[in-house]
Structures are given as structure tokens and as C-alpha cells.
Amino acid sequence: MTTRPEISTEAVRAAHELRVVFGRLRRQLREVADRNGLTPSQVSVLSRLATSGPASASELAAAERVRPQSMAAILAPLTEQGLVDRTPDPTDGRRQLVSLTPAGQARVAGDRQAREEWLARALQERYTDAERHTLVEALALLDRLTGS
Numbered sequence: 001m002t003t004r005p006e007i008s009t010e011a012v013r014a015a016h017e018l019r020v021v022f023g024r025l026r027r028q029l030r031e032v033a034d035r036n037g038l039t040p041s042q043v044s045v046l047s048r049l050a051t052s053g054p055a056s057a058s059e060l061a062a063a064e065r066v067r068p069q070s071m072a073a074i075l076a077p078l079t080e081q082g083l084v085d086r087t088p089d090p091t092d093g094r095r096q097l098v099s100l101t102p103a104g105q106a107r108v109a110g111d112r113q114a115r116e117e118w119l120a121r122a123l124q125e126r127y128t129d130a131e132r133h134t135l136v137e138a139l140a141l142l143d144r145l146t147g148s
Helices: 009-032 040-052 057-064 068-080 102-126 129-146
Strands: 084-089 092-100
Touching: 009 102, 040 057, 040 068, 040 084, 040 092, 040 102, 057 068, 057 092, 068 084, 092 102
Parallel strands: none
Antiparallel strands: 084 092
């Protein structure tokens, strides 16, 4: 049996504080984007389609960790609002692929721009040049957590 090294109190504290701060930042960024009545699940699907490209409803359900029936309920209003479209899968005529429409692409781009503008403004107003430099250095360290 292999024993694991003990986790230091400082590492535990850093992990807790990092999780709390990133959670607050994530919530704040969600609030900044004008959703116009979209649910968090609908926003997530739009973002996934923008990042990963067209997918079947079952692939989206698996990626979002929801049941296929739930994904159908998520996609219906997005389709009604003209943000996503369904087309036959060229490799399997029985399936349909869901993709962003130009309106959906514009919506995702607008939401991203609003979040980045809010964040840039907040960094400009609340931090000095030296503090922003420190944040950039810390982000490089945090990027190692993701294996990038």
C-alpha cells in the first residue's frame, strides 16, 4: 500500500480560498452577461456549441450531464428564439445536429464581450498597475493546475 504525503495546512487553505474566490467571480460574470431570460442551462449550451461546434442533442445531454428529455426542454426555447438550428447529420440521416445560428453566434459573442469589458473595467478601477501585474503572474501559476 502506498502512502500519500500529508497535505499541508497552507495548501488546504489556498485551495479553499481559491475555490471561494473563483466561485464568486464566476457568479459575478454570469450576472454581467445580459441573458434576456435565458436559463443558466441554455447559456451553457450556447457556449458549448460556440466552443465545440455542432452536436446532436444526445451528445449535448451527455456533455451537460442532463437527461435527453431535459436537453429537449433546454433546446426548444433556443430554437424558438432563433439561436440554434437543427440540420440532418451528414453521416447519419437519422440524427440531427444542433448548431448556432448567426443570431446565436452574435448572442454568445455579445455576452463574452460584456463579461470581458466588465472585468477589464473592474481591474482598471480597483487595482494598480503593479497589482494587475501580480494577478497576471498568479494566473500563469494557476494555469499549471489545468495542465496547460
